[in-house]
Amino acid sequence: MKRGIITVILIIVVLGGIAWVLNSNKKKNDAQTALVSEGSGAxxxxxxxxxxxPVDLDFSSNGTFAPKQELDFLSENAGRVTQIFVKEGDKVSRGQVLARIDAEIINTDKETAQAALDNAIRDEARYTSSFATGGVTQQQLDQAKLATRNARLRLQGAARRVSDANIKSPINGIVNKKYIEVGAFVTAMGTQLFELVDVSRLKLKVNVNESQVASLKTGGSVKIKSNVFPADDFTGKITFIAPKADATLNFPVEIEVENNHANTLKAGMYGTAVFQFPAQxxxxxxxxxxxxxxxxxxxxxxxxxxxxxxxxxxxxxxxxxxxxxxxxxxxxxxxxxxxxxxxxxxxxxxxxxx
CATH class of the missing domain: 2.40.420.20 (conserved putative lor/sdh protein from methanococcus maripaludis s2 fold)
Structure with missing residues (x-):
């Protein structure tokens, strides 16, 4: 019984202490509030x-160089590679033969198409002669003429395939990768043959923000610097300004850069575009x-x-x-x-x- 009375007394004492602390803190806060209210309240x-x-619109932006042209060259005919005339790193010109595919089957198709055309021409001549004497109808003559036209088109297609047996470069550039070897079999429109790149001109791709893009226009001249070649100065021209911001709310900009005669700059290098404007x-x-x-x-x-x-x-x-x-x-x-x-x-x- 006595123990219970003591517990109750302790609880009352603790609660009283908490109440005293809270009341003391309230008085301090009220005093501070009153002190502030006595001031200006500003x-x-x-x-x-x-x-x-002074307004300086000049700014710079970093990016990476990319080839002006980059082409993964695929085969157009099926056959076995019999000759390769270039290696990786070689410079090539547009129309230059890079490799040759065995054209035996392709040549056979061309000869067959030529024979079919010769036969169609003879048939058309006979039908034309017979039509003049009433031996055939107009419809039969028209069908003979149509057969000749179709045979000529088939021959043209076969001749194109024979020409395509000589794999020619479609651009001026450099052989960056060679994917085939002599003896390899390639399929029509499927086998990768070469990777060709043109680095005589490069594209520097940078991003600018909304305040910077407002000062740019297509065709504007840009100074280009490279950390790898700090002594060399390059000049670029803005060729593309994105009409829409990307996910980072920046606007992609492409600058075409004239490479020097030694092709000093390489695709994949870092570059800095220095945008300069007249004094404001x-x-x-x-x-x-x-x-x-x-x-x-x-x-x-x-x-x-x-x-x-x-x-x-x-x-x-x-x-x-x-x-x-x-x-x-x-x-x-x-x-x-x-x-x-x-x-x-x-x-x-x-x-x-x-």
Whole structure:
């Protein structure tokens, strides 16, 4: 019985202590609140004086070089490879014979097609003569003429296959890979023969952001630098600007680069595109974070009389990295609030953080 009474007394003591601590903390908080209320109640913000600054549109972007032309050359005829005239690394010209396929069966098809055409021509001549004397009908003569035309087309196809037995390069370039050997059997439109690349001109593929892409146009000249050849200067021309951003919200851009006569640059190397623009007139610019919400809101806060926040409508211009050009709505000498505006409404008292 006594033990139970002691337990109850201990619980009462503990609860009383907790209540005392809570009450003490409340008094401290009330005191701090009262102290704040006795002050100005101003919101602390960061500010910047509005002034014109030089505008530099130059920027650079890294990318990799790719061949202007790259072709995986496939066989067009079935047969056995009898000769190969090039090796990996050889330069080739358009129309140059790279290899030859056994054309025995193909030549037989051509001879058969030629014989069929000769026979069709003779039949057409006989039908034409007979038609003149009334021996055959117009329909029979037309069928003979059609047979001649079909036979001529078959011969043309056979002749093309004979020509294709000589595997010719469709581009000027370099043999990057050779996939066949003498004696190998290739199938029609299926076996990979060679990989050809043209590196006389290269494509430098880079990505630019939304603020940078607005300053670019197709055909514009670009300076190209390579870390591997820092002493060499290369010049490129913009050939493609993506009309749509990719998944990273960047815009792919392709620059065609003139390689030097020694083909110094190689596909797969890294390169830097240096985009340079004419000097720009100084303009009023503010930090991008100064806008209420986002740049598209066209609203910022300015500090009036050193103590009051006023919302201001402005007209935003170019986005220059982490800064935004202001075309209208701000004047030099005014004070813009550049951070802390999330806690503001029009007319809020503010104090500038030194």
């Amino acid at each position: 919101v602390s913000v960061r500010v910047a004086e509005v002034k014109k600054e 007139a100084p303009a009023i610019v503010i930090p991008r974070g100064s806008f209420v919400g986002s740049v598209s809101s066209n609203e910022i806060f300015v500090m009036e009389n050193g103590k009051t926040a006023r919302i201001r409508k402005v007209v935003a211009g170019r986005i220059l990295g982490d800064r935004v050009e202001i075309i209208d709505g701000l004047k030099e000498g005014e004070t813009a609030i550049i951070s802390g505006q999330i806690n503001l409404v029009d007319g809020s008292p503010v104090t500038a953080i030194k």
